[in-house]
Amino acid sequence: MANRIEQPSARQDRACPSPAAPGYCTPGTLWGWSPPPLPADTRLKRGVDRFMPRSGLSFLLFFGAVVALLNVGSAVPARAALLSAGAASLAAGGWCTLNFWRCRHAHCVITGTGWLALAGFSFVEAGLGHSLIAGDEGLVFLAVLVAGLAFEGVWYLRRGTNAVTPAHDAMHPLPVLACSLDGAALQDRGDRWRAFLADHLLEGRETQGGVRLVLRASPAGMAELRRLIDLERECCPWMSWSITKGPQVVAEVTAPRPEEVRALRAWLRAGPALADATAGR
Numbered sequence: 001m002a003n004r005i006e007q008p009s010a011r012q013d014r015a016c017p018s019p020a021a022p023g024y025c026t027p028g029t030l031w032g033w034s035p036p037p038l039p040a041d042t043r044l045k046r047g048v049d050r051f052m053p054r055s056g057l058s059f060l061l062f063f064g065a066v067v068a069l070l071n072v073g074s075a076v077p078a079r080a081a082l083l084s085a086g087a088a089s090l091a092a093g094g095w096c097t098l099n100f101w102r103c104r105h106a107h108c109v110i111t112g113t114g115w116l117a118l119a120g121f122s123f124v125e126a127g128l129g130h131s132l133i134a135g136d137e138g139l140v141f142l143a144v145l146v147a148g149l150a151f152e153g154v155w156y157l158r159r160g161t162n163a164v165t166p167a168h169d170a171m172h173p174l175p176v177l178a179c180s181l182d183g184a185a186l187q188d189r190g191d192r193w194r195a196f197l198a199d200h201l202l203e204g205r206e207t208q209g210g211v212r213l214v215l216r217a218s219p220a221g222m223a224e225l226r227r228l229i230d231l232e233r234e235c236c237p238w239m240s241w242s243i244t245k246g247p248q249v250v251a252e253v254t255a256p257r258p259e260e261v262r263a264l265r266a267w268l269r270a271g272p273a274l275a276d277a278t279a280g281r
Contacts, residue, residue: 035103035163036238036260048098066092070138078135079126085137086122089115092141096148104163106155107148114144161259189231196224202248210239210254211266218248227249239264 025158053059068253069088072091073081093115118140127133135142141222158164200221215221222245229241229251245251255264 001158014253017258029059034099034105034163035161037103045102048102052095053099053104054099062095063092070141072136072137078131079129082122082126082137085141086119086126088140089119089122090139093117093119100164105152106162106164109164110148110151111144114147115141118144127259149210161257163259180255192224196221196228200225200249206265207252207254209256210252213251213253215251217245217247217248222249225249 038045038252049156053062059086063129067086069084069091072084076084079192093112093135096112096115097107099105100112118137121132122137125137152162155164197213200215200218201213202216215225225243229243232239233241238255238257240254240256242252242254254262255261
């Protein structure tokens, strides 16, 4: 009977890789709603990823403060209420703008632009000393949110993803997925996989959630496979790995989202050995 090696829990698999790859969050960002971030290939991007609240308590506290600022109107003078609404809109709009820059989350096209415009409008009102829309800045804020979510819903129905990417990239989504490797490190990792697959791959098949690899069993091969999987879990934690040992080793690699599944297949097909094994299947 085959001995199955269980993969880590979803909670562990989806944790952001820490010191090894700071600033790279996973598909679990915003509890699985937000698309994975684009590669953090500059110091500025890494800084934004490190300090920007993307999920968990920090995210709740940030938008809790935004809601509080929007609801102080009845307790303070008109000018202060308008300044508060402007500050809330500026914070939310700035967050959405940065979020769109980092992961192309569809609703941020509307919410980022709309809330920043509302912030400017509210500050102008504060300068005048009174509201030009009968104090309905909070309602406008909510209307922008609803419009953004509606846009995202339509985008998802048409494109199958809530990340705004060009149509010609729909079948090549690798650039929008988080990976902490670049340059020489990425080339070296690819070379290691190609060498391993050339020596051990017997069969490769696409599955509903990713790819299934049948590998030649050997102690040295198993050790190298474990090392490669550990490295992949650090740089690409959106992949989930499961290994079954028997006369042959079966490695199943899956991802939770359609664009990630496509990226996973493309990534694995990039190796000549796997491309040959999966040709015509």
